[in-house]
Amino acid sequence: MVSPTYDSIKLLFLDHYSMAISCGCKSNSNSSMQAIFFLIILLFSTRAYCDDHPHASKGSHCLESERRALLAIKSDLYNSDHWLSSWSSYDCCNWSGVACDNTTSHVIRLDVHYPFDQFASSPDKSKVNPSLFELKYLKYLDLSFNNFSTHVPSMISSLVHLEYLNLSNANFNGLIPQQLGNLSNLRILDLNCYFMQWNVRSDDLSWLSHLTSLEYLDMSYVFLFRANSWFHQINYNSLEVLALSNCSLQDAVGAGTSIMKLNSSSNQIEGNISVNAKKLKYLDLSGNSLTRVPLDMGNLIQLEYLDLQHNQITKEILLSLGNLINLEYLNLFDNEIFGEIPLSIGNLTSLIYLDMSYNAISGRIPDVLCNFVYLEEIILFGNDFYGEIPKNISKLHNLLNFEVSVNKLTGQIPLSLADLCNLEGLGLSHNNISGELTNLLDGLSKCPQGSNLQSFDITDNMFSGLIPLSLGQLAQLQYLDISWNSLQGNVTEAHLSHLTNLKHLDICHNSLNVILSDDWLPPFDAEFIDMSYCHLGTGFPSWIQTQTNLWVLFLSEVGLHGNIPGWFLDFISINSGFYLSLNSNNLNGQLPSSLPFFMDLSNNSFEGIIPLSYANVEHVGVLKLSNNHFYGSFPPFFCNFTNLFVLDLSSNHLSGEVPNCHGSYPINLNSVHMNNNNLSGSFPSALRYSKELIVLDLGGNKFSGAIPKWVGGNFPFLKFLHLSSNSFHGAIPMSIGNLPSLQILDLSSNNLIGSIPSTIANFNFMSVRQNYSDRLHFSANYSHSPGCKSCLYSPSDEMEYLLNDAIIINAKGVTNEYTTTLSAVASIDLSSNELSGEIPKEITKLRGLCFLNLSDNHLSGRIPENIDVMTELLSLDLSMNHLIGEIPLGLSTLHFLSSLNLSYNNLSGRIPTGGQLATFNDLSYIGNEDLCGVPLPKCPGDETNHSSYQARDKEDNDKLEKVLDYTFIVMGFIVGFWIYLGVIFMKKSKRITFFRMADKMYDWMYVQLSLKFAKLKLQWQK
Incomplete structure (x- = not known):
């Protein structure tokens, strides 16, 4: 940030008063904080006015009583001999941090703040020596950054001449004494507790109302939650600086x-x-x-x-x-x-x-913003702005950072943006901006003094066309992210020729061909490289070995074949914090001899036994080896993964039991995929200590035994539990209801018996309607702005990628894949077991449930009558059970229901009509002998009802015919009557003509009315 920061303003403001008091001069009580330039001038003018600074009291002599008091104060300060080494001469007025009044020789300034550059060493405790309060003429007191670990001394209020008081980050604790309100001359008060947050508190700030001269007040990180009247208790009359940051106000x-x-x-x-x-x-x-x-x-x-x-x-x-x-x-x-x-x-x-x-x-980004000629930074990240970027943005010649990522902007980048030669950061990611990059990059590369662009982020937009060679002319570029667009063509050495400062390179998810020769020497030494889903060629890029500071390399699905070269395996072995993703290639051969922090080699052709010799695996965080050809027993080093949070060994040929682990457990696991192997034995007991689990998938193995009761109590954050296609037996434990966060439960294709536990009603996540938004959600603790100047990568940026688990749900014969990051579906699948009893009525409390499959069991009783309250149901499968009774009428009101299977039960009665039920064919109902109605054959008695309907229609038609006859009689009388009256007032010749015309009109009306009513009768008869 280029504008004046809090620290710079604070420093200049406080230095002004510090200088004045150290000179023994009286500061102007009406002086105020001006712009930074004015403060600097004021600073030097104060220095000039006090001609004997910094030894303001060189003509005075220290009072012996105050000298002894100062030495007593020093004796209780930590390591004071080191940073107060000048406190040895006789005249204390010349000591560091001490100043005396020129006339009275009293000490008026005492600065014993602990040196900030040594603060990180965590000094031992200091004490506030009572001798401090003998310095009754003090105007300036600074005790900051010491470690007092005690209450703020109320005796400070006896120093009534104080104008400057700095107790910030001195590790005081407890309540701020109300007596501080006696310091009526106080102009600067700093109680900031940034490094010891909320150690100090105040429940009543009424004492601040007495500080009538206060110009500067900083109480940031002081706990003020109970100070309900804080606003009314501050005296604003003289205040120029007010900082109450992070006070729980x-x-x-x-x-x-x-x-x-x-x-x-x-x-x-x-x-x-x-x-x-x-x-x-x-x-x-x-x-x-x-x-x-x-x-x-x-x-x-x-x-x-x-x-x-x-x-x-x-x-x-x-x-x-x-x-x-x-x-x-x-x-x-x-x-x-x-x-x-x-x-x-x-x-x-x-x-x-x-x-x-x-x-x-x-709304749109207002054009008026472009009239702010002094503007250096515009940050509008994460809003709902739409429309195009203002075309008059070129008026902002001082603009250094323009950050509008994560909005709904459309259109093309205005050509005028290329005129901003001072621009250092440009963040346009996660919008719908389209067009080509040629004009923008060509324009920036032609800046008279060269472009200052350091960060260029356009990820997740709709940019197309070729990448211009002018990209390589942006020599200051450090952060380049053009991923997730529709760019095409080649990326050659010329595109990267002058990017000597590049640290972050991300071109993934485009249609790019990366053409770089084996002997190419990059001009940069990058820390982050992602070229995934581009075409890189079959050989592992040898130029990677020149990147000595590299710690993130993602080359997923780039077409690599063969072995990982030995030099790269060695590189991984000596970089334990490395992030490596080579998934979805055709790699084989040897695995690294030691594991990096993050390694994804899934969807390749590795085979053989997972090395048993891995040591020092405590630092590993993510290991993904799924969809390869590994066989043999489950790796025994699993128990030593104390910091592992993602493990995916699915879709291999692993066999045997999962180690029990004794003493050392993978306690930090978030996501575990062991599915689609040949693993056997009981439920892995080592997992009972993994209380952070979110995803657990053991499906498609040969696990047996009962599901342990502790599964329902040990995983408070578990969202996805997949145990399908195993040999688990016994009852579903009632404790499974103790999984309030559960989103997907799949226990299908096992040998489970007993009833469905009513405790499923405790699945809180499934009890409420979810927000099915496919908009990307970004981590709230995003480590840096995408348009930042430092442009360094952080692991939190890839958290969505790390936990991008695939969730499989079968419905209507179709396999649907969901991800934990983009979906909020809720599903229960208990099909293909030996469950019995009735469907618990408590299941209808799960109003957010989308998929429910209880098919192929021995369930009896009726379908819950109020099933219509489950308004989010997309798929319902109750087939192949022993359910009886009628289909609830409420099913027709489930507007989202797209798949229904009630076949092969003992249901009876008429199938309800209307709503979504009208869209299902007979396959949804077959196998229920007593069920009838559309789309099945007609119900018994439908023919009798049809005859009665016909008789009723005939009776209605007779009545209609009589009504028509009476209607024509009445109409004829009315028409004839008025014609007769008209005729007697007309001439004879006109009468004859009129009668003829009336006869024709009457005939025409009669025919038309007869036809209309005949058609109406036919419609009624239908």
Whole structure:
């Protein structure tokens, strides 16, 4: 971030007062924090004014009593002989961190903060020596970064002359003493607890109201959760800097609970309470639980820095921003802001830094943003912006970082973006932007002084065409991610020729041919390379061995054949933290002699026995060897995987039992796939200690014995449990209901007996409707912004990839594959067992269930009558059981039901009609002798009913005919009557003509009405 940071403002602000007090000069009580440039000038002017700085008291002599007090203070500070070595001469006024008044010789400044560059060494405890309070004329006191491990001494309140008090990160604890309110001269108070978060607390901030001279207040990371009236208890009259970051603040309560509200009639923000905060320049309320800004935004006319990130602020903040015309820094990251950005934001013409990421802001990116000529960073990551990038973005000549990833932007990149030669970070990933890259990259490569672009991220868009050679001219590029697009053509050495600073290279999931010669020497030394799903050629790329700092290499499905070369096996062996994915190639031969942290060799042609000699496997986190040809026993080193969280050995030929493990267990496992092997024995007991399990798949083996009761109590996070196609027997344990997070339960094709436990109603995940969104979800602890300058890869970036487990669900004869990252389906499959008893009525509590298969068992009783409450059902299979009774009418109301099988039971009665049931054929119902109705044969008595229907229709038709006769008689009378009256008033010649015309009209009307009613009768008879 290029704009003034909190630390830089704080440092300059505090140094100004430190300098003035160390000179023994009186600081101007009305001075305020100006812009950084002004502060620097002020800093030097203060130094010039105090001509004897830094030895402000060289003409004075230390008072003996105060000298002894200082030595006593030093004696209780950790390692003070090292960092206070100058405290040895007679005149204490010349000691480091000490300054005396020129006139009285009293000590007025004491700075004994522990050196920050040594703070990481965790100093032993220090003590606050009581002699401190003998220095009654102190104006400046700094005790920061010591390790006092005690309460804040209330005796500090006796130092009534204090103007500067810094107790930050000194490891004080407990309540802040109310007596601090006696320090009426205090102008700077720093209680920041960043390194010892929430050790210090305050339940009542009323003492702050007495600090009438306070200009700077930092209480970040002080626990203020119980300080409900915190807003009203701060004296804002003189405040210029207010930092209350990460204090667990709630919205202000009392008379001013709704401090800021929206006036619906005028569409303006109005405040219930207006405080005198017109001097405030810096406001940091980040990391709290605020839903509104407690200050009247229209009153903060001098505000330059506003940080509200990590709160729950809503859309009202957007409507009030236009008043902050001096604002330079605005951070609204991670709130609950929705709606469009109003045009009033165009008033913020001084803005340098803007971050509105991780909200739900919608609409187009306003064109007015491009009028902020000082703007250096725009971060709009993770919102709902749509439309195109503003074409006038070229007006932002100072722009360094433009980050709009994870939105709904469309169209092409505007050509004007190539005019931003100062641009260092460009993040457009996860949008729907299309077009080619040629104009953009060609334009940036022609910048007069060369492009400054360091990060270029366009992953997951719709870009097409060739990659221009001008990419290789972006010499400052460190982070390049063009993955998941529709780019095509070749990537040659010329494309990478001048990328000497490249650290992150990701071109995966395109249609690219990577043509790099075996003797090519890359100009870069990368840390991350992903070329998966491109065409790389059959030979393992030898240029990889030049990448000495490489720790992530993904070459999945690139066409590699043959053995992994020996030099690369050696490289893996000496890099234990390596991430390697070579899945879906045609590799074979030798495996590495030692395992890296992450290794995915699945879907290859490796064969033989998994090496038994693996040692030092404690550091391994992910091991995927599925879909190969490994045989032999399950690897015995399994028990030593103490840090393993993903293990996939599925679809091989492994046999024997899983080791029991004695003493050492894989306790951190999240995902285990042993399915589709020949493993035998009882349920693996070693897994009972893996309490972090999310996925457990043992299907398609020869496991036997009972399902242990502890399965239902040891896995509070388990989502997917697959034990299908084994030889488990016995009853399903009632304890299985103790899996509240369970999403998929598949116990099919075993020998289980007994009834279905009613405790399945405790599957909380299945009890609620899920959100079936296929939009990508990104980790909240994303380690860096995709447009960052450091551009270094972090394991958390690939967490979605690591846990990308495939979940197989069989329904309607079709195998469906789901993934844990993109789906929230809920399924229960207990088919092909020996289960008996009734279907428990509690099953209808699982209203989020999508797939239910209980077929091929011995279930009896009726189908639950209220099954219609399971509104999310997509597939229901109850076939091949002994169910009786009628099909519940409610089944016809299940609008999502696309697969139904009730065949081969003892169901009876008429099949309900309507809704989704009208779409199923007879195969859904066959094998139920007493079931009838569409699509099966008609029910008995349907013919009798048909005759009665015909008789009733004939009677209705007779009545209709009589009604028609009476209707024509009445119509004839009315028409004849009016014709007669008309005729007597007309001439004779006209009468004759009129009668003829009336006769014709009457005949025509009669014929037409007769035809109409005849058609109506035919329709009724049908």
